[in-house]
Amino acid sequence: MTTSELQFDAPADPAGEGPVLQVEDLHVSFPSESGRVRAVRGLSYQVSPGEVLGIVGESGSGKSVSSLAVMGLLPSSARISGSIKFQGRELIGQNDAELSKIRGRRISMVFQDPLSALTPVYTVGDQIAEAILVHRKVSKQAAANRAVELLDLVGIPNAAERAKAFPHEFSGGMRQRAVIAMAIANDPDLIIADEPTTALDVTVQAQVLQLLETAQEVTGAGIVIITHDLGVVAGFADRLMVMYAGRAVETGLVDDIYRQPRMPYTLGLLGSIPRLDVGEKQALVPIKGQPPSLTDLPPGCPFAPRCPMVVDACHTAEPPLFDVDGSAEHRAACIRTNEIAATDAEGAEAAVEIFGAEVIGEPQVAKVPREQRETVLELDRLVKEYAVNKGVVFKRRVGTVHAVAGISFDIREGETLGLVGESGCGKTTTLMEILGLQKPMSGEISVLGTNVSAIDAKRRFEIRRDMSVVFQDPMASLDPRLTIHDCIAEPMQVHGYGKDEINRRVPELMRLVGLRPEQLSRYPGEFSGGQRQRIGIARALALEPKLVVLDEPVSALDVSIQAGVINLLEELKSKLGLAYLFVAHDLSVVRHIADRVAVMYLGKIVEIGEVDSVFDTPRHPYTQALLSAIPIPDPVKERQRERILLTGDLPSPANPPSGCRFRTRCFLHASLPPEKQRVCIEVEPPRETQAPDHEAACHFAQIRQVL
Amino acid sequence: MTVILNEGDSAGTTGAASGSPVDAAPEPGKAMTRGRLVLIRFMRNKLALVGLVVIIGMYLMAFVGPLLSKWSYDQQDYSAFLEPPYADHIFGTDKIGTDMFALTMRGLQKSLIIGLLVALISTTVAAIVGAAAGYFLGVADKALMWVVDLLLVLPSFLIIAILSPWFRGKSWFLLVLMLAAFQWMITARIVRGMTLTLKEREFVKAAKFMGQPARKIIAKHIVPNMASLLIIDATINVGSAVLAETGLSYFGFGVQSPDVSLGTLIGGNAESATTFPWLFLFPAGFLVVFVLAVNWVGDGLRDALDPTSTRVRRREKKDTKEKAA
DSSP states (O other), X not given: OHHHHHTSOOOOOTTSSOOSEEEEEEEEEEXXXXXXXXXXXXXXXXXXXXXXXEEEOOTTSSHHHHHHHHHTOXXXXXXXXXXXXXXXEEOTTOOHHHHHHHBTTTEEEEOSOHHHHSOTTSOHHHHHHHHHHHHSOOOHHHHHHHHHHXXXXXXXXXXXXXXXXXXXXXXXHHHHHHHHHHHHTTOOSEEEEESTTTTSOHHHHHHHHHHHHHHHHHHOOEEEEEESOHHHHHTTOSEXXXXXXXXXXXXXXXXHHHHSOOSHHHHHHHHTSOOTTOOSOOOOOOOOSOOOXXXXXXXXXXXXXXXXXXXXXXGTSOOOOEEETTEEEEEEOOTTHHHHHHSSOOHHHHHHHHHTOOOOOOOGGGGSOXXXXXXXXXXXXXXXXXXXXXXXXXOEEEEEEEEEEEEEEEEETXXXXXXXXXXXXXXXXXXXXXXXXXXXXXXXXXXTTEXXXXXXXXXHHHHHTTEEEEOSOTTTSSOTTSOHHHHHHHHHHHTTOOHHHHHHHHHHHHHXXXXXXXXXXXXXXXSOHHHHHHHHHHHHHTTOOSEEEEESTTTTSOHHHHHHHHHHHHHHHHHHOOEEEEEESOHHHHHHHOSEEEEEETTEXXXXXXXXXXXXXXXXXXXXXHHHHSOOSOHHHHHHOOOXXXXXXXXXXXXXXXXXXXXXXXXHHHHSOHHHHHHHHHSXXXXXXXXXXXXXXXTTOOOOOOO | OHHHHHHHHHHHHHHHHHTOOSSOOSSTTOOOOHHHHHHHHHHHOHXXXXXXXXXXXXXXXXXXXXXXXXXXXXXXXXXXXXXXXXXXXXXXXXXXXXXXXXXXXXXXXXHHHHHHHHHHHHHHHHHHHHHHHHHHOHHHHHXXXXXXXXXXXXXXXXXXXXXXXXXXXXXXXXXXXHHHXXXXXXXXXXXXXXXXXXXXXXXXXXXXXXXXXXXXHIIIIITGGGHHHHHHHHHHHHHHHHHHXXXXXXXXXXXXXXXXXXXXXXXXXXXXXXXXXXXXXXXXXXHHHHHHHXXXXXXXXXXXXXXXXXXXXXXXXXXXXXXXX
């Protein structure tokens, strides 16, 4: 570590020289079928050395395009005007050869998808060495050594060994580390990170953010971090710029914007995030409608069609950025900022007030005590294993993947169980086992009191009527060749509904999920992600099921759209008395929607119980780590929070650790004396009751508050 | 192949962003069925309609034409050898005095039926076998793929040649079956591969979990999503079936004299193309027009079935602009 630090220049004095990057009145447009798309329209910002600027906005708001313009990576069809000055030097108009000297050397970029950012045919070490060799005259050996040091710096264990590995042998988190290592290889003055954590698991997300912070400390570079998630940047960024329709609509210091947002769009964004740290039911603010098309924007404020505070004056001219609250730092592009300032509430509460969001009530059946309600789904020690085979002609079994290793839970009528865990923990396998309705390898699955092991095909078909599923990816879950009408009608056709009944019920379902029945003869391709997810929900409700299995239903959606879908799910539950099995990796969403939560790790449930009890007083170290990894959209709280960082990645389920499966990454285990550690290694912890409706599987369970 | 598979989702977002209504529902609340929608979209494609009219026209001509002509294909006019087209023989005559119009029409009858049927049968078999193998996997996959591999290794030309004497004099349909039997294998392999990826898509899983039986999933979700491939394959097969039959006939199998097909006519008269062009140009011209028309119809069908295709829409937009001007 010491050797690598020597090779970086001392971090520049933030007060010196002036901004690293200065963007003035940047315009970018692309040609398209329906006219020029004006992706960025007059954007100005600057980044000082050592400063972290967060750029936030929905997809299509121009945030990525503006940073690609800085890198000079836009396609030649793009028309760019304005000024981009890097350390006082104009970048626009420079040719590719000149820009190449700056790119990777002085400005570097971290991309969203670490898999496609690395070349699959070269080793990771070679790729990092290449980044050095391109810009510096050093020997190949020296570059290779430096690559190993960099990998070590970004926290990859056995760096010398791993440098020889290929990208596919790395997990997602490790790949992103390698990409960051490459980005800081030449001690850049500016790092642009484009959604660096979006493709990663929450635990890994926390690690990567921490790493970016380290990278910034080591290189003293300015960082531009682009994200759609206000939570991610709350604790990390110094200043924030909110973008909408190709323009900055609000800029300012992070604390000011979170506490006193002055533009309705920012308010909406803040209000649409479910909070992990709020126990009582919180109203989520959905922002209605779609971002405008950037080809022919109407005059006036581009947010006006979606704004709850819109007045006639909004349609006449597009507001420039005004200084608000008498500070030159905080600026917002809204003519009614003073009225927003006049409301007493702060942050997200103001959003609820202005957007008029309401808390959705509990279903009738929730008033009945849990024990007296009907059990909709029950799993008893469910096991699912996959054989690992080798050989082409004679297959021999060389191992077993224990995807699900004996899990039990039940769901009662009108209840939502959230199933959470990292990717690879067996959530999806569990779902597929439940939905498959086949006899499990071991253990039992009962749906509405019927054990699926002992039923014939006819009964299985009948059960399918009571259980339906909503998938994660709204793009893939609807057949692109069927009209919406046919998509929603399909389950009813399968279960023998009459034609008239189907034709009556389909428009009814469309209205139920908040879509217009006139759109029924369109194809899924013409709808946005949020609308498609609504169609998926309509299809799931077609047969009036008792249980709906939701496989990450909102994780592929933009934050503002996500709130609308969550609200819809809650409304439907309260109206129709549905029971949900809600699989997610986003714990904030689970806290918002679920009544009970089960935390899965490597095929086992480590903690299960009533949602507030689990979130407020987590007993299992894994739950604690998961919770502490979730960013809270509140800069003050976020900076004070103590973060439990898990080391390493999920062990392979083909070869799980003995005893407690979590012990290899457990901070509690590491802190125990050796004789207690032996218990963890030798004995598998049983699930024990810790509090009413709260069980955890840890030998040394203790409460630790992490929110 | 992935390109075809991804059409659906890649175009999705852009389509949504522009939000242009493709087909305004005629009455709100009452949705059109897929069949009707495809028909409407197909009818909008002018070129495809022209193709369809041409094909129907050719059928009519091939079967009605000979009835109107005073010459028959097995009848010679000993007063006119190798005559260029004139009033009595509108397509001219060949070297033994047979009327070229009668010959071409007779050939057209054979080739139209052989071409279309072979293409239809082989593509259907390919779709069913490939999708079934890919969907069910296991024993079904092994068995079907074994058949595919076997047929791929067997020299098809030799087998048809050997069997030809046996079905001489029997129905022409046997020849069609034989030709089709050796044309579907490669497509079936491609279809199997595409099915493997389609099977993992969530809408297929959704159908499975709602209790849709396997054969319906294949018919409703898997095959329609490969429509682009299958239609292109079928249109290519039309041409290659006519050519395969030509090859067979040239070596004395398949269609035998005095019966003729477009293939035998083209094959037999190719060397006269420059000296007595009417012998060659009329049959060849009909073949070209036929294959072209099939291609237009195929393109139109593909665009009509493909919800992301914008060609149907764009043309309409232009129409409205013209009307406005």
